[in-house]
Amino acid sequence: MLTPFKTHIDANFSFLKGKKLLIACSGGVDSVVLSFLLKKLGFNIGLAHCNFSLRGKESDGDETFVIDWADKLSIPVFVETFDTKVFAKDHKLSTQMAARELRYQWFAEILRNFKYHYVATGHHADDDLETFFINLSRGSGLQGFTGIPEINETIIRPLLPFSRSDIVAFAEENNLKWREDSSNTSTDYLRNKLRHDVLPEYKKATENLLSSFQKTQNYLKDSQDLIEDYMALVYKLAVTENVDGYTLHIEKLQELPHTKAVLYQLLHPFGFTDWPAVSDLLHAQSGKQVFSNSHRLVKDREELLLTKIASNENQPDNTTERKEILIQKNTSEISRPLHMEFHPIDRIGTIDSSVIYVDEKKLIYPLTLRKWREGDVFQPFGMKGKKKLSKFFKDEKLSLVAKEKIWVLCSDSEIIWVVGYRADDRFKVSPETTNILKIRVKK
Template identity: 65%
Template sequence: MIKKLEKHISEQLSFLQGKKLLIACSGGLDSVVLSYLLRQLKFEIGLAHCNFSLRGKESDQDEEFVVELADSYSVAVYTETFDTKKFAKEHKLSTQMAARQLRYHWFEEIRQDFTYDYIVTGHHADDDLETFLINLSRGTGLKGLTGIQEINELVVRPILPFTRAEILNFAKEKNLYWREDSSNKKADYLRNVLRLNVLPPFKEAAPGVIASLQKTQKHLKDSYSLIEDYLSLVYTLVVQEIPEGYTINIDKLKELPNTNALLYEITSPFGFTDFKAVSELLESQSGKQVFSETHRLLKDRNVLILTEISEKKEEKEFYIKKNQIKITKPFQMELKSIDKIGNITSSTIYVDNDKIDYPLVVRKWQEGDVFFPFGMKGKKKLSKFFKDEKLSLVRKEKIWVLTSNNQIVWVVGYRPDDRFKVDDKTKNILKVTRTT
């Protein structure tokens, strides 16, 4: 197996040669064999172990085992204990997803802090088969059927082509010791059900299933590469980056064949799984929206607007006292008394300081707001003003107004109100500038 891995790295993972590798080591069979193999191949390695506090004393014993293993190899070891159950509850995740997020985030911290080049894990061919079946059972696109990626940015899985049987036989041949995770024997979630109850009879009935899967997935990956090449062309035609995120031009998308499939490929990387709801946006009215865990897809006229969901809870109102010269929230704004006006711009206005009442208030615009646009006669609803300006729904959500005694002084970044303008009778001029 050492020779086979050496050849595989030379042919497929040559970028690892001469690099410093951080091994995700649970103490189980796979990571122990991976550690042994990479040490035999003279790689500079370190071991990182997560104690997820899920199995009491057994979890602590796993940690002790990994520390002793690192000591026997004379390599660096890093350990961290997590309150996984608490993290899962706070972030509304399954225990498995919480553990995944915790470990990969921590692994990346260790990689950066101690200058490792790559994180390597002990995933193998049986894991890949399980992932294939899990994705298949949940409904997935072509990419989901390609299984576990051997290279995922800075995470590499060198023994992915090897079966668990090969790894187990090698461990026994070399008299290696490892820890058995008792939770792996409980059929309490899908992966374990497959591992314990489904795959053993399946592999017995079809002995070459893993080799066949590897061939199939190679074909799928080649096919997906073609799709990615096509998608790069589609992106230039239908996707545009905007300050808030991205827009997808519906009319241009509909001109292309396989519209729904293209929409799936464009949106799925952002976590969208309810594809029926996503595809229905193409024919829905403006304002209809669909959410993933991290992003929002919003129909606005002839585009879909893709934005990240902000976790920040914004305050609703910010007050400006008389003689206050600046604010820093919700953005930076400066107020300065001057003798002479300059040019009115999208970021600077001039108002008659004697016409305003303090405190001034900066707040988000609201339905029903009206103002008297500078340079125009009469009042106008803000909603009508935004429509005339052809502002997207996302852009409108981000608009703030500066008010005096609940009257709009400035639609910040767009138009001042005519009622507070500087005229021939003005004695005190206030310059208001948004600086960020």
């Protein structure tokens, strides 16, 4: 196996020459063989082992084994112990997902702090086949069938062309020792059930299954590449990127063949799964919405607006959106929900969308900063009559998403400023004004 492995590395991982590699080592046969092979080829390697504290003494035994194995190879080893169940509970994750998140966060820290270039994992051809069937059971699109990527940013998987039987045979031939994870024998998880019950029978019934499977995956990858090239053209034609996210132009999308498939390709990276609801938005009334865990898709006239759902980290006080913020006289600055400054001045300076000048004697304190409401009216600067904000927004051609972000600054019940858009004429500076207040919003 050493010779074909070297050939594979030379052909597909030549960029690793001179790089430091961190090997994710559980103590299982895959990571033991991977570290042995890379050491044999002269790479500068280190091991990283996660003790997830899930199997008691067995987990501790794995940790001891990996430390001893690193000592035999005369290479550095990094070990970290995690309270995985507590992390999973705190972050509302499954144990498996919690372990994955902890593992890759820690790997990234090691790469950053110890100047490693890549993390190498021991995924092999049987892992790839299992993942294919897992995705098949979940109704995956084509991308889910193209396999585990050999290279994914700083993660590399050099053993993917090799089967588990190849790896075990090589370990036995070279008298290598490894640890068996007892949880891998359980069929409670879908992957283990496939590994122990389903795929062995499938292999018996299908000659050279792994070889045929790898050929099929190569065809699927070519098809996926073709789709991605096509979608790059679609993106230029039908999608506009803006400060709030993305705008999908419905008319342009409907001119394309297979519109539903195009929508899937555009939106599946953002976590959407309810594809009938997404497709229905094309013909829905304005304001209709569909959500993924991270994004929102909303119909707005002849457009679909894709925006990220704000997290609590981005909104430290998530009740601010519903509150009225009071601004007392002589306040010079506020930082939430908008960063605004209030300064008395002697003369009017430059005017743009971020600045207004008002006659302070016309103000009734405290001023109020709040989100706009249906029924709000104001007298736009330069006009004699009043106008509903909803009509003003329509004239300004604001999207639903843009309107949701509008704040108004009020004196008593009267709007002084549709912040960032238009001041109210009733509070403007006149020749009789003696106290000028400059109000500025920092974007």
